[in-house]
Amino acid sequence: MKLRRWLADRWVMGVALLVLGYLSLPILVVAGLSFNRPSSRLSYDFNEFTLDNWAQPCATSDMCDAVVRSMEIGLIATVVSTILGTLMAFALVRHGFRGRSGINGLIFLPMATPELVMGTSLLALFVAAGVPQGFWTIVIAHVMFCVSFVVVTVKARLAGMDRRLEEAAMDLYASEWQTFRRITLPLVLPGIVAAALLAFSLSFDDFIITNFNAGTTVTFPMYVWGAAQRGIPPQVNVIGTAMFAIALLLVGASSLRGRRARRAALAAPVAAVGAPKSAS
């Protein structure tokens, strides 16, 4: 029996590691291709090793223009959607109001609608309203699909917060504003930062919705899409690898910080109340 369970344990883990291999394989290939000199513009095969792509990532200048444009769009969309979404999350968690289920539906629906439908419907609206498509219509579209993800992320953080900390601040004669500045905001901040990072990555990587609302503006995914037909410059893989490395560093740093913060956050209320809260 023991042997069989031991085998069963390892069997599941073995399958899991194989699946993780399947998930990681393309990233390894992208990293490898970033050091590859392709034999022709339309070839996707490994040919010979080179450092040229990393030495001159902007050899095809329109690609770097597209990366910069994607970053600009991502930053604006992130700031706007994080503000809008955080305000909504506060209203949903902290306040009672009429029409809650309607608002919840309005936030949930964009996450359940195929991107294709959101993209084409925005296109139909912009065309009907005579709005020329370009940089700002992309920003509008990105804010629209990012808001819901921000709300969900910040809401989770807010709902898990111990309100007694704020009550304690008020008991100690902190004004409502002081309480918000000194207690609420620092506690919610990790949630807001996580939401902003999520929004940026969603915006930076979006293709389908952008494709319908970009006009002649070219973002990085749009550039890759167009280049896939004409021939991909190997520098695309440099950008892909760099993105991956930066994101990995961010996650690593935040998990280290998070571990410390979690320990502190767990210790404080337990010490104050004397017993852990029952899971609700």
Next chain:
Amino acid sequence: MSALAHVPASAGQPAPPGPPRGRNRLLPYLLLLPGAAWLLVFFVLPLLQLAAASLYDPSGSLATGYAMTGEVGNYWDALSAYWPQFARSFVYSAIALVLALLMGYPLAYAIAQKAGRWKNLLLVAVVAPMFTSFLVRTLAWKTILSDNGALVGLLRDVHLLGADGRLLATPFAVVLGLTYNFLPFLVLPLYASLERLDPRLLEAASDLYASPLRAFRRVTLPLSMPGLIAGTLLFFIPATGDYINAELLGTPNEYMIGNVIDSAFLVRLDYPQGAALSFLLMAAILAIVFVYLRKAGTEEVL
């Protein structure tokens, strides 16, 4: 839990010294206003406009403008012209979903129950693909499945593929790409459900002479239902509407409905048809989700 958190501070607790109640009552609406307005104008209104566009007179054009004639026939015309792509979208995403379940369930289970202190690392590995560009990753499959690549060479050597057999530009490549691209969306909610599974329940089942298979069917599977439902939906909805995999890894013979809609709006500029197809896609997905949720819901009760 959150339902308790937003009960107004009145019952039992001393009301915090605060601004007058009038402002308090308005505050939630002020907080909601900008975001809700954005979603109404740029999500709901466009859907209504899309519905209207799907009923335009198809003889119009972008240059001359479209007349609103309530042309229900657009739906019929679009469907009779493109039903193969429409059906293909659902067949491909259904096959990809089955593959993703076969891979994703053991993965989620292993991370949730067997990984110990490696749990967080393995979770990062699941989402790691999403750290880099969707399109660049999908193009990497072109290299992996290439006719000159190691994989095709190996499969030809063991005669699983004919001498000129290919992987790229086949339905196999498209389904593989769909499975790969949306697998993390299936794994994460499944993991969240399985993580809460108490391993003592499985021990109890085995103490009561349940075979591992029976314990899985009667204990693990029912308890992971919420994650399974959420995960399959998060996988199925974007996979059905996807056309990047079909475009990059397939040929026009593998085109899904998204490719047709893309070309209707951006190449052929046939807005009524594109709008009708978009709406059909949404309606079909909503219908499947609805039926699925009802069925899955009742099974959970049984």
